[in-house]
Amino acid sequence: MQRKTLSDSLCPIALSLEQVGEWWSLLIMRDALQGVSRFDEFSKSLNIAPNMLTRRLNALVEAGLLERRAYCVKPLRHEYIPTGKGRDLQVVLYALIAWGNQHFVSDEIAVQVVDRTSGRPLRPMMVDEVDGRVVPWDECDLAPGPGASQGIVERLQFMKDALK
Template identity: 80%
Template structure:
């Protein structure tokens, strides 16, 4: 059975999942954002089969999240370095860490996101960049953007009516 593609979707979540929705992809990006860059390092960290790792690395390069760079000519070896697009995924991973800690930690958390200067635990949030203020999640809503199709405008309109 062939997997459906989400590349034609206008939903940003669907478009993002098309690139990183496979769980190995997020784990590879986690490791790359923590400084791993070589095939053998990813393989050891993740205990992933070489074929799967090759497929996932190629997909992440094709999606523009990692850049492949040769670090050895004989034999030819590559390292994988996050691109700007890949580095921007850090916020998503930090949000997943906070969500996982809140809802799935067995006892005490094993990993947390902290402020380097203070060591205090941080939580994901939305910020109004014009006014530099935190906007609580329950005060946020989804609205159509300027590029939304009529179908998306109607869908978001229906969702808003259900919420009201």
């Protein structure tokens, strides 16, 4: 059965999932953003089958999240370095860490996001793009953007009406 594509969607969540919605992809990006760059390092860290790792690395390169660079000519070997787009995924991974710690860790937290200087734990937040003010989650909402289709406008309005 052919997998459905989300690439024609206008929804930013669907478009993002089209690129990284498979769990190996996020784990590969997690490792790449922590400095893992070579095939054998990913393989050892993730304990992933070589054919699956090859497919996911190729897909992440094609999506522009990783750049493939040769580091050895004979035999030809590549390393995989996060691009700007790939580095921007860090905020999503940090949010997943915080969410996972809050809802799924049953004992002591094993990994947390901390301030590099103070060592204090951090949590995800939204910031007003204009004035830099932190906006609490319960004051955030979704709104149609400039490229919204009529379907998106109607869906967002439907959801807003359903919550009344």
